[in-house]
Amino acid sequence: MLRESIKIAITNIWAAKMRSFLTMLGVIIGVSSVVVLVSIGDGAKRAVEKQVGSLGANLLIIQPGRIEAGKSINVASTISSSVLNVKDLEDVKNTEHVTSVSPMMMVGGVPASGNNNYPNALVVAGYPEFKEMLNFGIENGNFFNKDEYNRAVNEVIIGENVKKQLFGDGDAIGKKITVLSNNFIVKGTIKSKGSNSGFGPLNFDDLVVMPFSTASKITGHEQVWRIFFQVDSHDNLDSVKKTVTQTLTKNHDGIQDFTVLAQDDLVGVAGTILNVLTALIASIAGISLVVGGIGIMNMMLVTVTERTKEIGIRKAIGATKKDILLQFLIEAMVISFVGAMLGFALGMFGQFIITKLTSAIEPYLSLQTVYSVIAMAFGVGVVFGLLPAIKAANKNPIEALRWE
Known part of the structure; x- marks a missing residue:
């Protein structure tokens, strides 16, 4: 039954190729935008991880300004208003397990x-x-x-x-x-x-x-502006970080107006910023998905009206409400899924163009993004195809057969 419904859906969509394609456009644009933007964000995160990982082993960095967990800092403000000094530098140098400092x-x-x-x-x-x-x-x-x-x-x-x-x-x-x-x-x-x-x-x-x-x-x-220092062992990173924080806080009259960062912290701070920006931009791009979904719903409502007599005939020969609902819901999902796949292909092409135009960021497409695109495709089809499908399923067969 499901296979037959899919075949009927594809036949009906193919019969109105241009209208179906125009309906898919919103989904195509939305999915391609999300794919490109998310892959750029993921690529930037990988670049940050690579850069930070290329720094010296067991490295800690002290910078002016307080960074709370998961938040960033205004870098420009730390350039002109550094609170670090040579005494801080000497105290770090004299800390146990610190092997070198600059x-x-x-x-x-x-x-x-x-x-x-x-x-x-x-x-x-x-x-x-x-x-x-x-x-x-x-x-x-x-x-x-x-x-x-x-x-x-x-x-x-x-x-x-x-x-x-x-x-x-x-x-x-x-x-x-x-x-x-x-x-x-x-x-x-x-x-x-x-x-x-x-x-x-x-x-x-x-x-x-x-x-x-x-x-x-x-x-x-x-x-x-910064103090860089290395520790003799990775196992001592946390204890040295704590000791240095306590020492410098005393130097600064009990005010912790600085932050001691390990390499993992650097990745975390930059990753948090990039995650927020990626989610924000992808959400904006996702608006076109909603527009595409509304387009699908609009077309399906028109289709239900145009095929009223067909619905009446099918009900007259034994089709149930569930059969009718499933058929129209599958049609909406097929339109959405095909649009998503075309959008995915367009997004991959966009990724390729970006890679050729710039070497600053190499876009990266994770499996999570691929699965998300597939889920979005089915989600848009179900959400925006449900109302037309319910409307079709609730048609009175006698009135539907009289429809001209």
Whole structure:
């Protein structure tokens, strides 16, 4: 019986191909939008996990501002109003199980000049351990060592974008660049790594890295934007995190105006933000699904009216209310399902186009999304096909046979 109802539904839909396709459009657009947007969101989450996972092992980060569980922080506000200081840095360094530590001073986006100009170089400064903390590789040259740090040398390590803009494809090692009105020698170049959204607006390819001692000498202050430190074992992460939090809270007169984050916390914070944004945008795209469902209901109501006599004949030869209801409900579900599959295909094509146009985010389609699309298809068909199906099932067979 079910197979026969599906065959009848497909035959009736095919008999009015254009009308059926136009009815499906809302579902097609809605499903394709949801597929593209959710896959972009999932792709962004995977990118964040990959970036944070590429940082040094057993890494903890202290940043200004309080981050509650599952919430984010205004990154811009922490750049100009850092509450961290050198005493905090020394106390972290002296904490048991801490193996290495580095501050991070962020000067911000400033012009850099060499053979050419680069308007938005991101100048940061740290200890020699900074390289291992962030786990970025050196393409050419070397990172500054402890002796060079102690001498506050005017040497920098530059990112891929800075190197290409200032020196093209030529060798940058030993070349002179001007940053912060001071001349520096390029000591090394960073392997291309791109943006790391795990802790702020950093793009490794835009970096100009100098010793913290040099930056302090030039700027006249020792502002600490972040403190990075590594622990000897993963098992000690929680205890060290707790100890450091207690120590710095005492330093700050009992006010916890900072947050100690582990790598899992970074993924969690970024993931929460992306989940909310993805759900919000997907919900907006889902409105077109509702519109598509209303279109299906409207067409099915018209179809019920047009086929009133057919309903009367079927009831006269023994069809029950359940048979009629099932037939029209299946028709609505088939329209919705076919529309969803076409929308899914369109969404996959959109994913392909995005992948070709940009390498910043690689969309990722999970099985959960696929199952959700199938569930949405049947859901729209049932919800918006039920009223027309009930109306058809309740038709009086005598009046239906008189219908002209």
